[in-house]
Amino acid sequence: MANSYILYGWQGSGSQVVQVALEEIGVPYERVWVAREPQDLARFRELNPTGRVPALRLPDGGIVFESAAILIHLAAAHPAARLAPPPGTSGHARFLQWMVYLSANVYESVLRIYYADRYSSRGSADAEAIGAQATADYHGHLDLIGGALDPYVLGADYSIADAYLHMLAGWCPGELARLHGRLPRLAAQAALLAARPAFLKVAADHAA
Numbered sequence: 011m012a013n014s015y016i017l018y019g020w021q022g023s024g025s026q027v028v029q030v031a032l033e034e035i036g037v038p039y040e041r042v043w044v045a046r047e048p049q050d051l052a053r054f055r056e057l058n059p060t061g062r063v064p065a066l067r068l069p070d071g072g073i074v075f076e077s078a079a080i081l082i083h084l085a086a087a088h089p090a091a092r093l094a095p096p097p098g099t100s101g102h103a104r105f106l107q108w109m110v111y112l113s114a115n116v117y118e119s120v121l122r123i124y125y126a127d128r129y130s131s132r133g134s135a136d137a138e139a140i141g142a143q144a145t146a147d148y149h150g151h152l153d154l155i156g157g158a159l160d161p162y163v164l165g166a167d168y169s170i171a172d173a174y175l176h177m178l179a180g181w182c183p184g185e186l187a188r189l190h191g192r193l194p195r196l197a198a199q200a201a202l203l204a205a206r207p208a209f210l211k212v213a214a215d216h217a218a
Contacts, residue, residue: 014038016067018054020046021216024077024117025064027177029215031084031170033208035091041215078113081170082106093170101164108155108163108171116155116178119148123183145183152179156193161202168202176203 015032017039019025025041032039044054044063051061058065058075065075066084074080085094085105095101122129122144130136155163155175163171179196182189190197203209 014040014069016040016042018042018044018057018065018067019063020044023063024177026212026216027077027170027173028064028066028080028084029212030173030177030208031081031093033211034093034170034173034206035084035088037088076113077117078109078174081174082109085170092167095164095167095169101167104164105169105171109174111151111155112171112174112178115151116148116175119144119151120178120181123148124181148182149189152182152189152193152196156196159195159199161195161198168206172199172203173209176200176209 015037017025017028017032019028019041020043029039029041044050054065055061057067057073060075062075064077064080065073066080067073074083082094085091086097089096094105123141126137126141126144127133129140156179160166162168163175175196176199179189179200180186190200
């Protein structure tokens with residue numbers, strides 16, 4: 011697709027939130043599932059040296075990786091979609107604050123939960139302790155941002171930070187209903203987002 015975005019991802023991965031952003035913007039894009047065979051991953055590393063998804067090919071041919079960076083770029087490149095407050099405003103400063111917080115803290119703790127053996131030179135020998143600490147950290151991070159929702163991350167107005175939080179909360183260990191029971195504002199936000207067409211489209215795409 012000429013002059014369009016190409017999103018590289020896996021089902022159920024961080025590419026979900028980038029796809030939500032593209033749907034919210036309403037811009038043409040192609041979604042490519044990256045195969046996991048060694049030769050396919052080697053080809054993907056030619057686009058993204060980290061070998062991780064998501065990665066986004068921009069209309070000018072450039073490649074961007076890291077989900078938070080992609081989202082911040084898309085919000086700035088398509089201001090009419092109102093995925094973030096205008097740059098230079100205090101609202102935008104708060105948007106950047108929460109985007110970095112979600113990436114550096116919540117996303118990071120999710121990785122330690124599900125890939126605990128990667129965080130010790132002893133591998134699986136320390137995985138249980140690392141996973142337990144990561145789970146505690148994850149819930150602590152969600153307590154902070156979840157308790158501040160009113161009803162969205164930035165207050166009355168939806169932003170792509172809400173989609174980012176929603177995805178990360180959906181990766182919680184254990185039952186999501188229990189998390190929502192503990193954080194009713196997070197549950198209320200999830201209900202609002204579930205009614206948005208972009209979320210319905212992407213949820214169906216990743217469940218297929």
